Structure formats: C-alpha cells, structure tokens
Amino acid sequence: MTQRITTFAEFRDAISDYRLPRVLLAALELDLFTVIGDRRWTMPTLAKELNVSERGLSILCRNLASAGLLRKRGSVYRNSTLGATALNANHRAYRGGYLNLIRSHWTDWLRLVESVRSGLPIDHDVPDGPDYRRQFTWAMHHRTLEIAPAIAAQLQLGQAQTLLDLGGGPGTYALAFLAKNPWLRATVCDREAALEVAKEIASTHKARGRLSYLPIDFSKEQIPGTYDVIWYSNVLHIYSPKENQAIFRRVRAALNPGGRFIIQDAFLHDREGLCPVEASLFAASMLLFTERGNTYTASETVTWLRQAGFVSIKPVPIRKGTEDWEGGIWEASVRGLRPRMIANQKGSNRSKKAR
C-alpha cells in the first residue's frame, strides 16, 4: 500500500507500481493460467498454444514466476497452486466473477479524469441492467468467499433468531452466519437479479432451508418485517450521507426491541479522512461507479446512527488479517430487551418469588 510520498523517487516508484498489475492482467487476458492448467510447458510450445511471440511470453512468464504465480525450472514453467485453481477457468475453485470485474476496472480507472471533471460515474448514461447485476453479484461472491466465514466466526449473534442481510447480493455473508448459528433464520435483501444468483449459490448449501429472499429497493421502500440483526456490508459507501441517514431510519424501524444493526464498510479513521489509504482510495471507485457514493469517517457514521435513534454504538474488533477493511465493523442497537432476554428475566423473577 502507498506510503506518504515526500521525494521525487517515491513519487516515481508509486506511479511505477502499475507494472506488476499490468503483467497480472496480461496473463489473465491471455488465459495463461487456464492454458497452463496442470501441465509443464516449454516456452516454444506454450507460445504456439497461446499464439504469441516466444520473446514476449518468456518475459511475461519470468515476471509471473518472480511474483510467485508460476513455478520455473530452467526453461520449463508450471502453475503455482493459486494459478492452477482460482485463476484457472477449468478448475471448480475458479474466481472468474471477480477476475472479470478487476479486469474491467483497469480500463475504468483510465477514465478517472472524466469523473473528476463531471463529478459523475463514467457510465452514468448506461442503466444498470440485470446482466450486469448478475455478473457483479458473482464477483462479490468470489471476492468474499474466505472473508465471510472468518467474520461470521468472530461476530457473536447471541440469541438472535432472525438476520436480514441488507444489500446482501450473493448472500455469502447470510450463508456464513447460518452455518455458524444453527438456530438462525436469514433473509437476503437485494435486487431481483442479484437474488437469482444468491438462490443459485444457496441451492447446494446445507442451510438453504433457513434462507429467504426479499427483492426490494431499500433506498426507496420501507423494509417489511422485523429482525433481531440487520447486517449491512459494503453498501454504506454507495450512498450519500442523506441517503444513508434515511436508510438508517428504515433499518431502525425494521429491528426488534434490542435488535442490532451491524455495518461493515471502508471506514476512515482520522478526522481529515485520509486513513487508512485503502479506504480513501476506495472513494475514487465510488466516484467512478456511483452517483453520490463516498467513503465516510467512523465518527460521522456514528452521528447518523445516533440521529436515527440507535444506542450502544461501538466498533466490533476483528482479528487483523481476517477483516474485509481495517477497523471496518461498527454496531448499534435499538433500545429495549430482546424477546429471549425478557423471557429469561421473567424466569428469574419467578424463581425469586418461589424462593
């Protein structure tokens, strides 16, 4: 990640960081990891197979080997484990959804100046259709496969019976929460096209019987039903402060007494909104792809939560290396006792009377 740049050499080095990403994307563009598969290749045979020059390929492969993505012995190359699995379209662990998204991001980011000039997303005149939504939803699933179970393992849901995964896309988090909490029932709320993907993903999951789907636009509609927990992951940054405040009020109305609202996002942690750098850079993505999105400081988000009537607002610590974003989870509660707590309390009152 970029450090603070103070010298010309640091400036040059920061800009030159595009070289390795370009090498990686060239390999994806050539389907190199898929073609290599689980075989060993010499340069002449691989160049012939890929229909590229031997000189070009040997320089590309040497760089991929020095990045650890290929194994090189003399003039023979083979895939690393990652290359042979997540990057190989013929392997069941292929993460094509996310790979396609980051490939398209390269060309999108070339247009950053357009968005800086206009303040609008680069494709503001292209409506978000169901095909795009499906592709994006698969990308979110492939991005989150390892993160979701790690987060679910660390978030204690206590006696919560119902969870709404608001803007849950592929439902990867909902499924991870269900796997961790066998008594829980979850609902994924998103657009119809995203929910089609969520249903496909859930169809082979053990917990699919405890998962339901809610196709609404929560930026415009009230959320039907009430829940013990509402999980809101990577959605806050899509909306303006005003839109988020309105969504927070809807969320509050859809929580049971004592219910919890848990937000995961790329929070900024300093007053000026510069750190972490990853969260600050992510705002540039929001400029490129959303009408009004941005990244927000944890403290302004806390203010919106208070204004919406939430209490007990606090960060949720997540083990370093397992989080989606550094310091990226906050939770807030609705006043009142959860139904189970009331039952427990009545139980203890009864036993006091009996004594």
Ligand SMILES: C[S@@+](CC[C@H](N)C(=O)[O-])C[C@H]1O[C@@H](n2cnc3c(N)ncnc32)[C@H](O)[C@@H]1O
């Ligand atoms: C960046 S994805 C995050 C997916 C998932 N929560 C995660 O953390 O991986 C944002 C999701 O929110 C959904 N979303 C955003 N605004 C929405 C709205 N107003 N109504 C329904 N879904 C919405 C999008 O369709 C998308 O699936």
